[in-house]
Amino acid sequence: MKLAALRIPAPLRGFTVAGDAQVFDVTLADGKVASIVPSAEQTHARGTLLSALVEAHAHIDKNYTVQDVGAAQGNLFAAIDRMNKHRDSWTGESLRLRMERALHDAWQCGTRALRTHLDWVQPEPPAALPVFEALREAWRGRVELQFVSLTPLDLFADLAAGERIAREVKRAGGVLGAFVYRNEGIVHKLGRVFDLAQQHGLDLDFHVDEGLDAEAGGLRSIAQLVRARDFKGRVACGHCCSLSVQDDAVANETLALCAGAGLHIIALPTTNLYLQGAWDRTPVQRGITRIREAAARGLRASLATDNVQDAFYPYGSYDLLETFGLGVQMAHLAPATDWLDTVTVNPAKALGLAWDGRIAPGCPADLLVLAATDEHELIGPRGRQRTVIRAGEILENNPEKNP
Numbered sequence: 001m002k003l004a005a006l007r008i009p010a011p012l013r014g015f016t017v018a019g020d021a022q023v024f025d026v027t028l029a030d031g032k033v034a035s036i037v038p039s040a041e042q043t044h045a046r047g048t049l050l051s052a053l054v055e056a057h058a059h060i061d062k063n064y065t066v067q068d069v070g071a072a073q074g075n076l077f078a079a080i081d082r083m084n085k086h087r088d089s090w091t092g093e094s095l096r097l098r099m100e101r102a103l104h105d106a107w108q109c110g111t112r113a114l115r116t117h118l119d120w121v122q123p124e125p126p127a128a129l130p131v132f133e134a135l136r137e138a139w140r141g142r143v144e145l146q147f148v149s150l151t152p153l154d155l156f157a158d159l160a161a162g163e164r165i166a167r168e169v170k171r172a173g174g175v176l177g178a179f180v181y182r183n184e185g186i187v188h189k190l191g192r193v194f195d196l197a198q199q200h201g202l203d204l205d206f207h208v209d210e211g212l213d214a215e216a217g218g219l220r221s222i223a224q225l226v227r228a229r230d231f232k233g234r235v236a237c238g239h240c241c242s243l244s245v246q247d248d249a250v251a252n253e254t255l256a257l258c259a260g261a262g263l264h265i266i267a268l269p270t271t272n273l274y275l276q277g278a279w280d281r282t283p284v285q286r287g288i289t290r291i292r293e294a295a296a297r298g299l300r301a302s303l304a305t306d307n308v309q310d311a312f313y314p315y316g317s318y319d320l321l322e323t324f325g326l327g328v329q330m331a332h333l334a335p336a337t338d339w340l341d342t343v344t345v346n347p348a349k350a351l352g353l354a355w356d357g358r359i360a361p362g363c364p365a366d367l368l369v370l371a372a373t374d375e376h377e378l379i380g381p382r383g384r385q386r387t388v389i390r391a392g393e394i395l396e397n398n399p400e401k402n403p
């Protein structure tokens with residue numbers, strides 16, 4: 001297959017270019033990219049080439065429940081409470097239907113890998129775990145799946161509970177996680193999570209500081225623990241909203257610690273635009289973390305979907321390019337083309353995928369051809385129209401997503 005006259009955004013290039021070519025002809029063979037050469041036509045691109053998308057943070061156990069539970073209108077703890085009550089009604093079959101619907105949507109949109117958090121609020125594994133494990137097998141080759149246990153940090157104060165969770169996460173090949181926000185004794189409890197990760201050889205992924213309280217310092221504590229423990233696993237930190245309302249000096253010091261600790265930061269624009277900021281008047285605050293200041297320190301964040309049609313966020317889909325478009329506008333990420341690593345290369349690194357998503361001869365032919373011919377068209381629905389290519393073959397199933 002030959003793909004002619006496509007822009008390849010600079011952060012996604014795994015090859016060097018002589019001169020200043022921006023538009024390329026790409027050939028595919030045997031499921032891989034065979035060659036990339038500057039196109040004879042440099043002024044009229046026919047589209048934009050991306051590597052397939054990587055979803056770093058989702059909740060496929062909770063999605064599509066908003067009609068049952070109602071939207072929480074900006075109240076994170078009301079949403080947690082509603083989902084806690086609804087969870088009692090979850091069955092293997094209802095979970096499987098919800099999870100499969102999410103995976104179909106993500107796959108058709110061009111997502112090649114997805115990490116989901118699974119609610120894990122007691123020592124025993126949740127009903128979602130065996131369903132997830134079966135789907136991980138069934139979807140192999142289409143969407144590579146990872147899971148994180150999502151446990152209230154306070155539960156780790158119970159040593160036996162933490163041990164039980166960590167053992168089961170290890171058995172099932174997952175990542176250990178916790179919801180961290182202004183907990184009492186936060187450093188001690190986080191230390192326990194690090195103990196478990198080190199004892200069991202687990203990576204970590206936190207929901208951290210998801211609120212607009214400037215006093216919340218979970219992110220800083222995590223960065224300090226990584227360094228104090230010389231922790232060797234991967235550590236992802238989702239949300240980090242409080243960073244946006246802290247004094248510049250405090251926030252910058254935290255970001256320097258994060259960069260030094262090699263943390264991966266994941267911003268969730270849809271859910272945090274909805275949950276954070278005022279609801280009794282027009283909101284001014286945006287709830288987005290400091291993506292640009294992090295990048296200035298070499299810490300390239302990911303953008304991810306988080307909730308879809310549940311109490312936390314009642315809208316949305318698994319189209320990461322829609323999330324990307326919102327993130328570009330919320331955080332003023334310009335030019336947009338330079339930030340396409342937030343949904344490709346950066347999450348691939350955060351998840352430790354075999355391929356980092358940089359396009360080069362010999363890389364997998366898991367690609368998206370977008371209709372957008374420049375950065376301004378990237379944000380609109382026409383520019384987002386796409387052809388999904390997996391293992392060198394065009395994915396035909398969904399005409400709506402194809403040009």
Ligand SMILES: [Zn+2]
Nearest residue numbers: 059117207306
């Ligand atoms: Zn989340």
